[in-house]
Amino acid sequence: MNNFSKLEEIVINRRSTKPTAFNGQTIDDHQIRQLLELANWAPSHGLTEPWRFIVYSGPAVREFCHQQAEQYRQITPPDKFAAAKYEKQAHNGDLASHLILVYMQRGTNPNIPALEEICATAAAADNILLGAQALGIAVLWSTGGTVLQPVMKEYLGLGPEDSILGLLYLGYTEEPQRPGKRTPISEKTKWITAL
Numbered sequence: 001m002n003n004f005s006k007l008e009e010i011v012i013n014r015r016s017t018k019p020t021a022f023n024g025q026t027i028d029d030h031q032i033r034q035l036l037e038l039a040n041w042a043p044s045h046g047l048t049e050p051w052r053f054i055v056y057s058g059p060a061v062r063e064f065c066h067q068q069a070e071q072y073r074q075i076t077p078p079d080k081f082a083a084a085k086y087e088k089q090a091h092n093g094d095l096a097s098h099l100i101l102v103y104m105q106r107g108t109n110p111n112i113p114a115l116e117e118i119c120a121t122a123a124a125a126d127n128i129l130l131g132a133q134a135l136g137i138a139v140l141w142s143t144g145g146t147v148l149q150p151v152m153k154e155y156l157g158l159g160p161e162d163s164i165l166g167l168l169y170l171g172y173t174e175e176p177q178r179p180g181k182r183t184p185i186s187e188k189t190k191w192i193t194a195l
Helices: 003-013 029-040 059-075 083-091 115-133 151-156
Strands: 052-055 096-104 136-142 163-171
Touching: 003 115, 029 052, 029 115, 029 151, 052 115, 059 096, 059 136, 059 151, 096 115, 115 136, 115 151, 115 163, 151 163
Parallel strands: none
Antiparallel strands: 052 096, 096 163, 136 163
């Protein structure tokens, strides 16, 4: 199998797995470091490397999830509060081995738009997803809960121009991967052969 075919197989077979489908087995920290090294090779304009990661493992995963649930309780008006949503956030990491919070740290170069820094950070996160697929690790990229709320940036001590891109829940699962489906790329592509 050539390199393109290997990469194609990884990309096409990658699926998101909800943390409730994890089995509680622990991923070796060495493999998490390997994934972070892959992330570090994402492209970035001017080599700004704006991606940043906070890795939670062991009991810290569950503690973070409980903190996020409490943030939800604090910012939600009583008439909008949903106990089921609170419980889901509090227990989303119960079976996860690791949780990686991904954020973009805004650089000081005014010539590089924030959008480019966000895209670079998303590319770094995608490198983690693809590497996890190659290692047989299940992942969910989540932006739920309070992840995109100002309270989370404050909790983490991030700057006003930094952006959280989400949480990556990582673990193992015995659930079979469902086949993927996409609409044809021809419906999303315009070819121009002459102007």
